[in-house]
Amino acid sequence: MNVHSCTIIVISMNLERSKHLHYLNALGQGQDELDFWLKQHLHVSAIYWSCMSYWTLNRKEELQKEQIISFLLSCLTESGGFACYPGHDDHITNTVYAVQVLLMLDSLDRIDRDKVATYVVSLQNEDGSMKGDRWGETDARFLYSGINCLALLGRLDMLNKSAAIDWILKCRNFDGGFGLCPGAETHAAYVFTCVASLAILKQLHRIDQDLLGWWLSERQTKNGGLNGRPEKLPDSCYGWWVLSPLAIIGKLDWIDRNGLINFTLSSQDQETGGFSDRREDIPDVYHTCFSLTALSLLRYPDLEPVDARFCLPLAVTKKYNL
Template sequence: MSDSSSKLLVPLHVKYIQSLGESKDDLMYHLTAHLRMNAIYWGLTALTIMGHKDALDREEMIDFVMSCWDDEAGAFGAHPDHDAHLHATLSAIQILIIQDALDRVDVDRVVKFILSLQQPSGVFAGDQWGEVDTRFLYCAVNALSLLGRLHELDADKTVGYIRQCRNFDGGFGAVAGAESHAAMVTVCTATLAILDRLDEIDQATLGWWLAERQLPNGGLNGRPEKLEDVCYSYWVLSAMAILKKVPWIDAEKLIAFILSAQDPEHGGIADRPGDQPDVFHTHFGVAGLSLLGYRGLEDLDPVYCMPAKIIERMGLRKDWEALPRRVE
């Protein structure tokens, strides 16, 4: 392995994330407007885990988040003038908590918006247009917990829907009847952790299914017969950390795979070696390294996907597992 891929290139990744907001004239900047709020959360969280939270301007970030407020809905959209959505709303809440600016939020209105999206089955729609997915269910439960309003949720109905999504292999799908997928496994596992209902999981079977996601090159895939992808370093590991199964995979091989997907010239992490980096995979690559105990990184909480010290300060920290800090 070359020197450039044997360690995390923190200064380059910081510069890469800083550069993302400087390309407002690029077509790609506008084509990704629907992900802007999420991208800011990914970038800020990665920077915070790497110890460079202040690399982006705090006030400019807070102003942008508040410019995405949808006053008619009482929640946040992904970009100014976009409709409110659960995913963007969760990202906005997470950004404002990391930046110690949650007092800018009309919590009562946001909670009303979130609860209005729960369907009779217990699942949540992402927005007024009605698409349902266990990811949106997680966004709702995560946000309500962060806002201190989890007691207003119909938890039994929520857990009941997750139970419908559980499959024979121990995993969970996007909707009832859908195949198991690592991202949905994590959102369902994290939701059950927040609700103190991990008893709903067949932990031995699911732990085996998650461990089977590791391929010979060390990378993880999202479901059987698929290619490895750096983002699953989080989507698989977070569930394994919650279930205390991280030692079931080869951590050193996974670390090597994540580091090999770095761009040694311009920074950023791609889905796999040789591809174009992006902020999504940069965030989840750094997140995976944190969950593996990579030296020099702050702890990431696998339930909330936020800096663990913030979650602990809020009194929400769950008991989870990380490997001992790795010596480079």
């Protein structure tokens, strides 16, 4: 199955650790810039991406713990969900990111877990799917966010599990992958959300793992990078979206490791630090997070191991028996 096993590719670049730390330290400074206000809708997400980047680089002690916690708590709404920024509406995406960061910082006791869990299950539809917020948009990302969040809160028993599992299995396609809803084309990001959800719910035996592994391994392009769908350009963040389901089903060796490491390292900004989607584009914290976590799954030296199901440090998920 490993079509790349006969090719010997040497890793040709190094990870620019100190530059990435410099890039991360500079984020959030200059808060009066227009750019900062334009990105308010990403604020809680950016905190998660940044925390995971520091942690994966083994530098979690540099996180401003109390500052981060007090900002997250200021985003908690009356409903029990988190908004992206104080004064905005709550959403499942901000809620799971906030809960993930609070767990990383050993601070889940700072919130009312039952209230947050009640908010999450209030978004589940009768067919098992989950809305992103009270306005009702539904897709597999939101159900994964809800399942991840409830597991971290220790409240998975509040989910309608059988309906959730049925709905996820309806998102599966003839190629072994998953789309954003039943009938939608397979896409790597939705493969991650569906496979990670099934792994958390201990239902991996319900899928054809060889067929899924084949579709995922076919995402590797000639330059070593991974794409999200056939015929699309490779992108460093698909290092995470494609590798994490492969890690979950134990088939990481179905792709060419060194080729992907080279592609990911070529997406580093050699001057400013940070990763972009591909060589010579502008770096951002989202691609920095998922490039580093992908390198960790590839066992690149001196990176903190990551739990592919939750995209959290393995040390954290082990500590809490997840």
